[in-house]
Structures are given as structure tokens and as C-alpha cells.
Amino acid sequence: MDPIATWLNERGISAFMLIYRAPKKREEAFQDVQRAIRIVRSRALEWNVDSKRIGIMGSSAGGHLAARVSAGFDIKTYQNVDQVDEFNCKPDFTVLLYPA
Secondary structure, three states: OOHHHHHHHHOOOOOOOOOOOOOOOOHHHHHHHHHHHHHHHHOOOOOOOOOOOOOEEEEEHHHHHHHHHHHOOOOOOOOOOOHHHHOOOOOOOEEEEEEO
């Protein structure tokens, strides 16, 4: 597990780690992060997470991806798969750690 996610979890902050596709095209990683935020938001009640306080943090290439989804959350990158895709993928906050 990621040490930052572990540190946050130990302090009562729910943290999830996304392992996204290393794309030939950048769109795949962007699709993965949009879908991940939607999944967390759609399951917030089940996972005891405040659906209005879902953010993203990333470093290096993950920082670039965090910035991209924060600024481009309204860009549709894939066709809806199921009802999860009806949820908003806009992060409520963003932390960039040395983004690429």
C-alpha cells in the first residue's frame, strides 16, 4: 500500500490508491481517474465517506493527472458504462505533489 494513503488512513482519513493504465495515449489514464472518482462518490454512503469531500492528490505523473481531472472534469472521455457514470467526477479539492 502507498505510504501516504497508509498515513492518511491511520489518521482517520479515507484514502484510496488508483493504479491507472500506463497509456499509449494519455486518454486511458484520464478515463481511469474520472471513473475512480465516480466510483468513490457513488459508493460514499457504503464506505462511510462524505460525498461532498472527495478530493485527489498526486505526485509526478499522478500529479499531472490530478491537475488534469481537476481542470477538465467536464470533458467526456468515454461512453457511460453504468449508473456510476452519472456521478460527478469533479474533485472537491486537489493536492499536487511535484506534478510532472
